Structure formats: C-alpha cells, structure tokens
Amino acid sequence: MTITIFHHSLMFLLGLSFGSFYALIIDRLPLAIINNHSIKPIFIAHSRCLDCHTRLAWQSKIPVLSYLYQKGHCRYCHSHIPLQLLIIELISGLLFLGCELHYQNNTTAFFMILFGSAGLILAIIDMSYHLLPDIITLPMIWVGLIFNIMTGTSSDLNSSILAVVSGYVISASISLGFLWVRRKPGLGLGDAKCIAMIGAWTGLETLSHIIFESTALAACVMCLLVWLKRHDKNQPFPFGPFLLITSFIQLNYRYP
Structure with a gap:
C-alpha cells in the first residue's frame, strides 16, 4: 500500500515537472515560428522572468510550490506570473497520474x-x-x-x-x-x-x-x-x- 501511494505520488510529481517544461514550450515555440527564428534556443535557453528578464534561480522553478510561495509574482521584480503556468503544471500532473491509474497496460x-x-x-x-x-x-x-x-x-x-x-x-x-x-x-x-x-x-x-x-x-x-x-x-x-x-x-x- 505504501509503495503504491509512493509510486502514484512520483507519477504526479513527474507530471508537474513535465508541465513546467510544456509551459516553456507553449511560451517560446509560437513566437519562434511567427518570427521565423530557430527553435533550438527553446530547449537550451535558461528560464527568465518575462518582464525583468532575470535568470530564474532553482527555487523559482519548482513546479506549483514556487508559484504558491511567491504568490504568483516574480521574486525579483514582483511582476505578475500568468496563472496559466500553474494550470498547465496541474493538468500535466493529473494527466500523468490519471493515465497511470486508468491503464493497466x-x-x-x-x-x-x-x-x-x-x-x-x-x-x-x-x-x-x-x-x-x-x-x-x-x-x-x-x-x-x-x-x-x-x-x-x-x-x-x-x-x-x-x-x-x-x-x-x-x-x-x-x-x-x-x-x-x-x-x-x-x-x-x-x-x-x-x-x-x-x-x-x-x-x-x-x-x-x-x-x-x-x-x-x-x-x-x-x-x-x-x-x-x-x-x-x-x-x-x-x-x-x-x-x-x-x-x-x-x-x-x-x-x-
């Protein structure tokens, strides 16, 4: 029972982590396509605040928790962080957990x-x-x-x-x-x-x-x-x- 709960929790956390990456793609990919830029920086560029462009520390990149701890604001310039980021992370976490629970295969x-x-x-x-x-x-x-x-x-x-x-x-x-x-x-x-x-x-x-x-x-x-x-x-x-x-x-x- 304990192992099962741990496994489900791990899947949910994995989904949250991927959700943070998905939010990054959603933010960067369309702009790269519209502006006819290379998509390579999407995957290798460091995460930065959209307003002050300060490189984010690891504490600011923890899925869900960093958003809640910072009350939806950048820790550097205090600008508002879009709620969409939190929603994407949660949906991704539920997706991973739901598929793991639903499918036996x-x-x-x-x-x-x-x-x-x-x-x-x-x-x-x-x-x-x-x-x-x-x-x-x-x-x-x-x-x-x-x-x-x-x-x-x-x-x-x-x-x-x-x-x-x-x-x-x-x-x-x-x-x-x-x-x-x-x-x-x-x-x-x-x-x-x-x-x-x-x-x-x-x-x-x-x-x-x-x-x-x-x-x-x-x-x-x-x-x-x-x-x-x-x-x-x-x-x-x-x-x-x-x-x-x-x-x-x-x-x-x-x-x-």
Missing part, C-alpha cells in the same frame, strides 16, 4: 501520456495564437502509427493510415474550398494536419465521430461566447482544442 499508459501532452501543448497554443505547429503534429502522426502497431492489429493500422490520408485530404480540400469561395480562411491547414494526427491514433471510424462531436461542441461554445459578447463572430475561432479534447476522451473509451 504500461505501454498504453505511456502512449496516452504522449498524446495527452502533445494535445495539451497544441490546444493552448491554438487558443492563444491560432497556430498548430507542424513540429508537433507531424511527428505525432508517426507516433500514432507506432502506437497502433504495438497495441493493435493490422486492420487497426490500415484504418489509421487511411484516416491520416483521408482526414488530411478532405480537411485541406474544405479549407481551400472555403478560402476560394469566401475569400477568407475557414478550416486552417494546421487543423487538417491535426485531424490527420488524430486519425493516426484513432482510425477512420472513430475519427469521423470525433470530427462530428468536436464540430458540434465548437459550434455550441462559439454561439455561447458570441451571445455573451466575448467573441466576434467574424474573428477566427480555434477548432484545435475541441478536436484534441474529444479525441482524448474517445481514446480513453477505446482503451480502458
């Missing part, structure tokens, strides 16, 4: 953590920048196919390959068609690649359900935000988060 748990982590990063970047970076979506297509090879059957793999191709082709065609007719972007090509990524993990049949459910959910949320005057209906609305949340739920039902 360690291989499945590992891959679900990978998918959930990529989904978390992509969803927040899309909400903030309307961007779904290829550097995440394209490699995750291959990871999804490997996942099906290791945990599924040949029919699952064939369905996943078909879902990747058809998901991207159909989505990209809709995107280009909307652009041609309306003279403004509708479904972005980043969304098309995200759909292809999801298809690699779920297969064709499940992908069709995900697209339908996420579209309905996104439409409901958008209508609510427009009604509350929190969103302009003529402005772009991120579709990626709804795709990723729905797909993660579907995968959890598929692999209990």
Whole structure:
C-alpha cells in the first residue's frame, strides 16, 4: 500500500515537472515560428522572468510550490506570473497520474501520456495564437502509427493510415474550398494536419465521430461566447482544442 501511494505520488510529481517544461514550450515555440527564428534556443535557453528578464534561480522553478510561495509574482521584480503556468503544471500532473491509474497496460499508459501532452501543448497554443505547429503534429502522426502497431492489429493500422490520408485530404480540400469561395480562411491547414494526427491514433471510424462531436461542441461554445459578447463572430475561432479534447476522451473509451 505504501509503495503504491509512493509510486502514484512520483507519477504526479513527474507530471508537474513535465508541465513546467510544456509551459516553456507553449511560451517560446509560437513566437519562434511567427518570427521565423530557430527553435533550438527553446530547449537550451535558461528560464527568465518575462518582464525583468532575470535568470530564474532553482527555487523559482519548482513546479506549483514556487508559484504558491511567491504568490504568483516574480521574486525579483514582483511582476505578475500568468496563472496559466500553474494550470498547465496541474493538468500535466493529473494527466500523468490519471493515465497511470486508468491503464493497466504500461505501454498504453505511456502512449496516452504522449498524446495527452502533445494535445495539451497544441490546444493552448491554438487558443492563444491560432497556430498548430507542424513540429508537433507531424511527428505525432508517426507516433500514432507506432502506437497502433504495438497495441493493435493490422486492420487497426490500415484504418489509421487511411484516416491520416483521408482526414488530411478532405480537411485541406474544405479549407481551400472555403478560402476560394469566401475569400477568407475557414478550416486552417494546421487543423487538417491535426485531424490527420488524430486519425493516426484513432482510425477512420472513430475519427469521423470525433470530427462530428468536436464540430458540434465548437459550434455550441462559439454561439455561447458570441451571445455573451466575448467573441466576434467574424474573428477566427480555434477548432484545435475541441478536436484534441474529444479525441482524448474517445481514446480513453477505446482503451480502458
């Protein structure tokens, strides 16, 4: 019993640590892409305060605890630290712990953590920048196919390959068609690649359900935000988060 609690606690702490790294990627990757800079510094540059640019000491990089101890402010310039950092760390910790508890198969748990982590990063970047970076979506297509090879059957793999191709082709065609007719972007090509990524993990049949459910959910949320005057209906609305949340739920039902 004691060993089990220790193991679960270790997984949660590991998730918190990775969550801190995910927050770093979410903060740096979109700006590097938008400004056409190298992404290498994202992984090797030291963490600094966003306002005073002071290099953070190790005490300021402890997940969750440093945020709470410093009351959400930089210890050097006392500027406000975004609450998003704390939320990302907690979600990541719960993701690691939840997958470890939910899946009896360690291989499945590992891959679900990978998918959930990529989904978390992509969803927040899309909400903030309307961007779904290829550097995440394209490699995750291959990871999804490997996942099906290791945990599924040949029919699952064939369905996943078909879902990747058809998901991207159909989505990209809709995107280009909307652009041609309306003279403004509708479904972005980043969304098309995200759909292809999801298809690699779920297969064709499940992908069709995900697209339908996420579209309905996104439409409901958008209508609510427009009604509350929190969103302009003529402005772009991120579709990626709804795709990723729905797909993660579907995968959890598929692999209990």
